Amino acid sequence: MFKLEARNVNLYYGEKHALKNISIGIDPNTVTAFIGPSGCGKSTFLRCFNRMNDLIDNVKITGDILIDGKNVYKSKIDVDEHRKKIGMVFQKPNPFPKSIYENVIYGLRINGINNKQVLDETVERSLKQAALWEEVKDDLKKSALSLSGGQQQRLCIARAMAVEPSVILMDEPASALDPISTSKIEDLIYELKSKYTIVIVTHNMQQAARISDKTAFFYLGELIEYNQTATMFTNPDKEQTQNYITGRFG
Amino acid sequence: MVKVKEKAIEGFLIFCSLITVFTTLGIIIVLATETIKFFSEVSIIEFFTGTEWTPLFANKKFGILPLVCGTLLTTLIAISVALPLGLTIAVYLNEYANQKFTAIVKPLLEVLAAIPTVVYGFFALTFVTPLLQQFIPDLSGFNALSAGLVMGIMIIPYISSLSEDALRAVPKSLREAAYGMGSTKLQTAFRVMVPAASSGIVVSIILAISRAIGETMIVAVAAGQEPKFTFNPLTSIETITTYIVQVSMGDVPQNSLEYRTIFSAGMALFIFTFLLNNISFWIKKKFQQKYE
């Protein structure tokens, strides 16, 4: 069974038809990259999976989105509970203006988990998974805002993983970061693959080529092509894909 | 369970917001019911056109014009001070002033706005009136002039800060166009910026007038308690607000006609300020589109 699946998904911002009949199936424990020029709908589509589009007014969605076979929009699910099973990392790092410790365990606190031992263990585990532990372990009470951009983003990843979701959605997680931080995060994604299913939106094609197993190319709200990454970048089916990848347009 | 809690919280929050609606309703209902009872005993015509207001004397007259006159007189004096000063300051801050100047003037204006009005009243009575009496021997101890002048100083921040906001909202491109054609600062300010911000400036003036009309303590302390249908600023007068204070402090029995004058006078005051405020909101809304 697919971990994440979409069938004939259409999304409208008011009158604007932003996503056109998207169907895709994503296997568990893979890294999938969504690529495409700005405004093609890849971020919007990503946010369908954890219903973050609910936060915007005037949005209408038709079609089916399934996670582990369960329909996310149609069946009576609790949106907040659903979001806890899916982690999201945003383009610009958005740590809370709290300490590093409090940031990581935010997800547990809102679930009523306050046992100090459990929290301490979670903090260490998550920060280690995010490859941040060594750099911050001496002062977890420090404000998260005092970290560098790259560190903040890894903190956000740790925060997302602290609640042990099975899926992690990343919306251009490294686009606001310098190259060294970017490569650290790319290494991280590669390591996480064994435990999580990861979908990453990126406008950096080289990044997609580096870290993903499969790639989906979006253009003007449509899914043009979805294939093994190696194939996509060397021998794509569609001409549009070929043109985008070779830089004919962007 | 969580959903129930969320809904309950939202319900409580809505209730808190609705308290403001209840407040307005309360004001209207309270004023209206007592005013209606008042008009069952006093003719509306007398109320609106009579020029004598003596509800607390033996020979009762209920013409509100003297109080309206007193209010308008003090307001007029106040605006004639606050408008030129406030507008000039706003233009200067917007067009000419540098960082240092603004950093001194802005807090200064905030301080002026923060001083309790009873202190201004004290100042008007014990300093301004004696000072003016040296130049104007006819000036009586309680008079509209001192109160109006001091009230004007108090309202300057209203006009200056709202006008400055209006000027700041004018797109930079207009100012650059004026300078690009060689205008001086003065020409740019008064031929381009002020007209462009005129709706906002008018709004600030209307709101300042409304504030002046509703002002109580300065006039209660310094302007006197003698209702007179006059536009002579040198004599003592009474405003609507002072009258309400005067009756409240007296021994008027509840449910009497005299007691109800509080509400009819209050109703007149409320209607004036309500109209002015809503005219200003309407102007703001209607003319704000211009530069969107």
Added chain:
Amino acid sequence: MSNSQLNRLKDLAFKIFAIFCTSVGLIVLVVLLYVVISQGLSRIDWDFITNLPSRSAERSGIYTALFGMIWVLVLTILISFPVGVCAGIYLQEYGKKGFLTNFIEINISNLAGVPSIIYGILGLELFGRLLHLGNSILAGSLTLSLLILPLIIVSTREAVKAVPKSLREASYGLGATKWQTIWNVVLPSSFGGIMTGLILAISRAIGETAPLIVVGALVYVPFVPSSPMDEFTVLPSQIFNWVTRPQAGFVTNAAAAIIILLTFTFMMNGIAVIIRNRFNKKTKF
């Protein structure tokens, strides 16, 4: 004189006029403070603060007025702060662009422009008469609470609005409910702004005289209040009473009381500014 020379002259004349205008405000402020301080400073001594009001100016003091003020302030804060913050949160976080939200917003704008004495009339009838609270501290506090409620609501909204959307998204992304997000992320981040708004509203409430007079703040209160149902007087109404007495001693008393009142007012405004500045530096979004 050429045209441009004339223009430059006009420009200069305006600059001078503007400096004059600004000076007027500054001069009035300085003179006012001087008048008050020179008349009242010598009157302030321990007796003045601890004496009850009396028929004789020399023996009068502000003890009961001070305590009345504290009582009224504390109650007003307890009533208006939660209601105002909750209303502000609702309008900013929950309110959709519908009729109800619009209506409430227009209503608040209107209330902000209603003369304070009208609130006094409302309080007199609603709290004093209908709810049988008479001219008690509770009636006065409820009245003042209604008066400053719009201020607290507006400043709460501004503070909450300033919290970036990205923080809310991070919280929702982790599965937090709306209220959890508000309580754990939005409120802590906007706390400084909310506090500043509260202190400024309180500073305004300290100086309000008219509504309390109408509700029934007395001028001769020979005891310190011990319950919210007691009668009371506050500093501004005491000042008002003393200013209207003909004997010179009372004018001095008024000046002295004004110094105390201004001290409180400026102190509160100063604290608000400090909090505002410190808070702006701490959470640089």
